Amino acid sequence: MPTSIPLLRRVVALPSRLPASVRTGYWTRVVPVLALLAALTHIPSFLRPVWSPDEGFLATQARMLADGGVLYDTVVDRKPPLLPWLYEACFAVFGSASLWPLRTLAIVAHLVTAILLASLARGRWGDRAGEAAGALYLLVSIGLSPEDTQAATFEVFMLPAMVAAFRYAERRRWLAAGIAVALCSLTKQTGGAVMLPVLWMLFQDARQRGVRWLPALGKIGFGFALPIALVAVILTKPKGFLFWVVTGSGDYASLGGSLLQMTGRALGNSAILLGAGLGFLLPLGRRLWFAFRHRPLAVAAGAEHGATSDLWIWLLSSVIAVSTGFHFFGHYYLQLIPPLVLLGVGAVSTSAISWRPVAVYSTVAATVFWALALFWPGQRLTHTTEVATTVAEQTTPKDTVLVWGMHPELYWLADRRPASRYLTAGFLTNYSGGKDGQQVGEQYSVSNAWQTFDQELAKNPPEIVVDDSGRAPYQPELIPKIENLLATRYEVVGVNADTVIYRLKR
Structure with a gap:
């Protein structure tokens, strides 16, 4: 105890020993x-x-x-x-x-x-x-x-x-x-x-x-x-x-x-x-x-x-x-x-x-x-969290997931690996905020994106596909490759508002 008192005093006195330019600068x-x-x-x-x-x-x-x-x-x-x-x-x-x-x-x-x-x-x-x-x-x-x-x-x-x-x-x-x-x-x-x-x-x-x-x-x-x-x-x-x-x-x-x-x-x-x-x-x-x-x-x-x-x-x-x-x-x-x-x-x-x-x-x-x-409204976050919870319940950590939409936070919230390097549908359709559908579609994708995307899904098909497109101009009905993929290999296992969850057919 006696040795700690002088040490404490030195610590307390330290600010007073600093240069005035530092203390009052x-x-x-x-x-x-x-x-x-x-x-x-x-x-x-x-x-x-x-x-x-x-x-x-x-x-x-x-x-x-x-x-x-x-x-x-x-x-x-x-x-x-x-x-x-x-x-x-x-x-x-x-x-x-x-x-x-x-x-x-x-x-x-x-x-x-x-x-x-x-x-x-x-x-x-x-x-x-x-x-x-x-x-x-x-x-x-x-x-x-x-x-x-x-x-x-x-x-x-x-x-x-x-x-x-x-x-x-x-x-x-x-x-x-x-x-x-x-x-x-x-x-x-x-x-x-x-x-x-x-x-x-x-x-x-x-x-x-x-x-x-x-x-x-x-x-x-x-x-x-x-x-x-x-x-x-x-x-x-x-x-x-x-x-x-x-x-x-x-x-x-x-x-x-x-x-x-x-x-x-x-x-x-x-x-x-x-x-x-x-x-x-x-x-x-x-x-x-x-x-x-x-x-x-x-x-x-x-x-x-x-x-x-x-x-x-x-x-x-x-x-x-x-x-x-x-x-x-x-x-x-x-x-x-x-x-x-x-x-x-x-x-x-x-x-x-x-x-x-x-x-x-x-x-x-x-x-x-x-x-x-x-007090910012949180309906979108609540919806995304609910969908992510459902995805996590329907899969294991080893499974991959494909989110067909513009909200990649779904992958992070569900803690599941993406099935593709393209985390949003924008890479494959050129969709972004403000697009009205005139330049949105397969033909406007990033160069060679669909070829790479097909190879990724053929090698490791996602266990779950989340269609989060709603009424956007890239919804599956407007993108033949996605429409065909869902129709032939997946079945609906859940719906949350305008989001549809598909599981790979056995």
Whole structure:
């Protein structure tokens, strides 16, 4: 006991021995507050086993990789590999029964993004602007549908590298900026759009300082190419990586769906995000209006203020990224938030507008979205869980299952192996959100997908087939190969709402 008392005293006195810059420094005060805010705003993410089909796809994909699957060969997706590998690593450490480790890492990703935004704003407009940028980002990061903001998906993990790329470019650290753009692109392809503001800052810096831009461009190019080459050539199969990540998504990303539905989704999600960020977007709009009245040509060029031209280029690149593929899903809009927050913070910081109404509105809006996440309807999840339970009861862990639909979380919830590398019907029919059936069918599948699919089912026919298509334009009646498969080899053993469960005939 006597020896433990001095030790306890030394531990208690440890904070007082730290340098004053650490004990009372800016980041020592700001980071804990941002960490608490990041955790509070995303508490609802832990209340559901799965929030979106993307989470279900990644979880199922990670299990397949853990069982010996090969990415872009026997395990396929149109996305880059970093997030599937992260899911696989978390499952290896914590088990694959829950997504709580990924949800925790998603909160960390939001926190890192907030800190980087705070650093950018602080460098431009001062300490208070830095605090506001970090806090406002976290508040508006839940300002969309809860299925888009509370899930641990691609956009969330893309944002830290995206903001880091911009921050490195602002500080003329061109090699690091190129590496950050590569990491962003290896999380989701559209993250590479941040290369546009990086290059803009490079050429602006060269023009203003009168220095050569070619060496810096070489550093950006080398930093960007090295991680991608490492992943494409060494860590995956080059041909598979090139096809699935770069060249194989032309039909999926084409304007081939319902124009009315896509327009409605684009305007709807834009309006929701506008409502969530109105606290700082209103001052931004006010400033733009006054600037337009005095300098319309400058505003039309997106350069209303010299210190924010790079932010406008960043926002433009993000708009292009969100529009790519013409799907306009809500989670795509997360890419718009960082530049919008910085532009809004800059507008408030350089005007006579008080921070109080901005903070109050943003807090109230975030509280509404937080409550919405708590009480978000769960009928679809309940239905999927019931079907997954039935599948688990009808099979053994050695059996394989085929889900003919767009909800791969069924595999993960049932804890059963997929019979095919194609986890959704979209790979075999080109169906995705917004498709109206005009370019959906066997003839629009991924190249050679049906040949591979037939070989997989001939080698190891699934014990259970779940027809989860409902009235979608890829329902079995419209896909002859699936209709024939079910009619000749399977029998109905269960129906749950519009989902039909088939078992292999004996």
